[in-house]
Amino acid sequence: MSTVTITAAGVTPADVLAVARRDAKVQISADALAAMTASRAIVDNIEREGRPVYGVSTGFGALANTFVSPDRRAELQHSLIRSHAAGVGAPMPREVVRAMMLLRARSLALGRSGVRPLIAQSLVDLLNAGITPWTPEHGSLGASGDLAPLAHCALVLMGEGWVLGADGTRVDGAKALADAGLRPVELAAKEGLALINGTDGMLGMLLLALDDAAHLFTMADVTAALAIEAMLGSDRPFQPEIHAIRPHPGQGVSAANIHRLLQGSAVMDSHRDDIDHAVQDAYSMRCAPQVAGAARDTLDFAATTAARELVSVVDNPVVLPDGRVESTGNFHGAPLGFAADFLAIAAAEVGAIAERRVDRLLDVTRSRDLPPFLAPDAGVNSGLMIAQYTAAGVVAENRRLASPASVDSVPTSGMQEDHVSMGWAAAVKLRRVLDNLTSVLAVELLAGARGLRLRAPLTPSPAGRAAVEAVAAVGGEPGPDVFMAPVMEACRGLVAGRELRERIETRVGPLQ
Template identity: 80%
Template sequence: MSVVEILPTGVSPADVVAVARGDATVELSAAASAAMTDSRAIVAEIERQERPVYGVSTGFGALANTFIDPQRRTELQHALLRSHAAGVGARMPTEVVRAMLLLRVRSLAKGLSGVRPVVAERLIDLLNHGITPWVPEHGSLGASGDLAPLAHCGLVLTGEGWVVGKDGARLPAGQVLGEAGLAPVELAAKEGLALINGTDGMLGMLLLAAEDAAHLFTMADVTAALAIEAMLGTDRPFQPELHAIRPHPGQRDSAGNLARLLRSSAIMDSHRDDLEHAVQDAYSMRCAPQVAGAARDTLAFAVGVADRELASVVDNPVVLPDGRVESTGNFHGAPLGFAADYLAIAAAEVGAISERRVDRLLDVTRSRGLPPFLTPDPGVNSGLMIAQYTAAGLVAENRRLAAPASVDSLPTSGMQEDHVSMGWAATVKLRTVLDNLTSLLAVELLAAVRGLQLRAPLTPSPAGQAAIAAVSEFFGEPGPDAFLAPAMESGRAVIKGRELRAAIEAAGPPLA
C-alpha cells in the first residue's frame, strides 16, 4: 500500500490516480499543516478587527454585501454547505469523488485558504477510512468551481448529508462517521466556503480521463494494425521517413506503433509485391496514424492544462501571506472545460475511424477475400453484422457528445455569476466518450481477430497471435453464430486491461 503525502507544493497526476483508483493512503505533511496554520492566523486577525471581508464576515455570491455578525459566522458556514448541496441525479463514481476529496486537500494544503489543518485532516480521514460522500451527477456549472458537488462532500464532514454504503446504498453521514470513530467538524469562518470553491471535480475527472485516453489511444493503434493486417493492407505508409516530413509528434508515435505491430507477419508478406493490394489503402487504414496521432497531440495539450491546474490555488477569496484577502476568478473552469471538449472531439474521431475499419472488414466487396460479415456460413449466420450496428450507434452518440459544453454558459446567482464554464459537464461527457471508445475498440478487436483467423493457414504477426490468444477463451474459432454480447463485454475488458499490450511488448520494443 503506497502513501501519498500532501505537501504545500501539491500532488502529481499519478498520486490522484493512486488514491482515486488504488489503495493508496494519504498523509498531511508537517509543512502543509504549518502553512495552513499561518494562513488561519491571518483570518483570525481579520475576525478580531471586524472588517468586512468576503467569505469571512459577509454572505456569498449575490449576498456578498451582507455583513454577518461574528456570533453567526459558524452558522453561516454550515448553512452554506446545506444550501449548496443541491445536486440531483445518479451518484458520481467513487473514483471521481475520491479524486475530488484529494484535490480539495491539495488546494487547502497550499496555505492560501485560511482554514485550520483539522479541515484537511478530516477530508483525509474520509479517504483513509473508505468513506465516500454521495455526490449527485447534476448541480455544477463550473462557475465558482464545482460548488454543489463539493458541498455534498463538505457536508459529510459536519455529520450531515449522505455517504455511499458498502452495497451502494445511500446512508446518513453521521451514522457512518460514528461507526468509523470520526467526530463531525464544527466549521469556523471561511472554512465552509474554502471546502466548495474549486475546480476539483472537473480536474479530477480530466486527470482520470487523461489516464484512460493515453491507454486507449495506444490500444487504438493495436486494433488498427490488426484490422489492416486482416484486410491485407500495406505497411508502407507507416515508414518513419514519411512521418518525419510532417513532424507532428503524435502522428510519429502512432505510425511507429503500426509499423512495429505489423512486422514478422506471413499475412503481410503474402501480398507485399501485389500491386492490387499494395498501392493505396483506404483512408481508414492509410491515415490511421494521422487521426490517432492528432488525438495524442490533443491529449498532450489537455495533460498540460491539467498539470497547470494541479499546481494552482483555485479558492476564493485567497489569503495571501502579507495579510491581504483578495477575491479571484481562479475558480472559473474555462481552461478545463475547453481541454475536455477538445479531447472529447479527438477521442470521438478515434472511435469513428475504428468503426470505418470494422465496416470494411465485414463488407465482402471491400475486405479482400474475407467472407461476408466474417462468418464462414453467411445466410444462416450473420457473423458480426450487428456488432457493427452497435459500433455505428456509439459513433453517433460520440458525435453528439463531442459538441462542446463549454459554450453553454447560463447566468446564475442574480447575475453575479453571469458567465459559467460548464467544465463539469464537459468532463462528465468526456468520460462517456472514452467509455464508448472502449466499446468501439472492442468491436474492432473482435472483427480483426476473426479476420486474422480466417486468413489461415497464413500466420499473423506476433501482435496478431497475441490478440488471438487474448480473446480465444471467450471468442473461439470461426463457426456458427453464438451469443455475442458476452464476447463484446469480454472484449471491452481486454481493451481496458493491460495484459494484451504487455503480451505484445514481450515480443518486441515497447509501444508508444
C-alpha cells in the first residue's frame, strides 16, 4: 500500500485519489510540521497580548463583534463544532469524506491557519485508522467553506458525533476512537474554526469527478465508434486534417480516438464505396468529436481550477508569517462551484448525444437494415426498446441536474454571509450526472455491440470485436428477450471499470 506525504506545499490530485479510493496511508512531512508550529506561535502570542482577533478572541459570523474572554476561548471552539455539525440527510460516500479530511489536513499543513500540528495529525490518524465520520449530504452552502460537513468530521476528533460503520450504520464517535486506540482532541483558540473553514468537501468531490469524467469521456468515444460502425456510418468525418482546421484540443483528441477505433473493420469496408450510402451521417454520429471534445476542454478547465485550489490556503482568518492575522474571503467556493456546474453541463451533453445514437440504432427506419430494436424476432421480442427508454429518462434527469447550482445564492447568518457559492451542491450533482452518464454509455455499449453482432458475417474493427466479446460474456447473443436489469448493470461495470478499455487499447493502441 502506498503512503501519501502531506508537505508544506500540499498534496497532488493523485494523492487524493490514493487516499480516498485506495486507502493509502498518510503522513505529514517535517517541513509541514515546522510550518504549523511557526504559525501556531503567532496565535499563542496574540493570546498573550489579549488583542481582539476574529475567530481567536471573538465569536463567528454575525457574532464577529462579540468579545470572548480568555477563559472561555477553548469552550468557544468546541461549541462552534457542535453547533455547526447540523447537517441532515443520507451520509456522504466514504471516498468523499476521506478526500475531504485529507484536504483539510493539507490546508492546515500549509502553515497559515495557526493550529498546532496535533490538529492535522489527528485528521491523519482518522484516515489511517479507517475511521470515516458520518457526514450528512445537506448543510453546506459553500461559503465560509463546507462548514457543516467539516464540523461533522471535527466532532469525531473531539470524541463526539457519529462514524460510518462498515455496514452503513451509525457508530458512536467516542467508541470508534477508543476501538482504534485514539484519544479525543481538546481544541485550543482558533483551532475549531480552522478545522471547518475550507472548501475541502467540494474540492474533494471535484477531484474525484475529474478522474471519473476523464475515463468516461474516453469511453464515450468508444461507444460512439461502436454505434457509428454498427449503423454503417462513415469514418471520413474523423480524419485528422478535418479537425486541424478547427483546432479545439479536445475535439482533435476525440476525433483521433474514434478514427482509430474504426480502423480494420470489414463492416466499414463493406459500404465504403457504396454510391447509395448516405453522403452525410446524422449529427449524432458525425458531430460526436465536437460534443465530446468540448466536454474534454471543459474538463481541462475544471482540472486547472482544482489544481489552483490544491495549492491554496483556504481559511479565515489566515496567519501571515509577519505576524498579521487577516480576515479573508478565500473560503468562498465560487471557483469550484462554477467548475463543477460547467463540467456537469458538458457531461450531460455527452450523454444526450449518446442517447440519440442509441435511438437511431433501434429505429428500423434509420438503422440501415438492422432489425427493430435489435431484436431478431421483433414483435414477440422487444429487444432493447425499454433500454432506450431508460437512457432517455436518465438523459432527462441530467438536463435537470445541469441547471447550475452556483447561481442560487441564499443569504445566511444575519446577512453577514449575504452571498454563498452553493459549490457543495454543484459538486454533489456533478457526481450524480457522471453516474447517470455511466448508465447512458452502458446502453450505447450494449446497443452498439449487439448491432455489430447482427452485421455478421461481416467482422467489426478490433475494438468492436473486443466490445462484442465483452458484452456477449455478460448479456449473451442477440436473441429471445431476457431479464434486462442484470445485463444493464453488467454493462455499467464495463463502462465504469478499466478492463474493457484496456482490452481495446491492447488491440488498437492507447486512447486519450
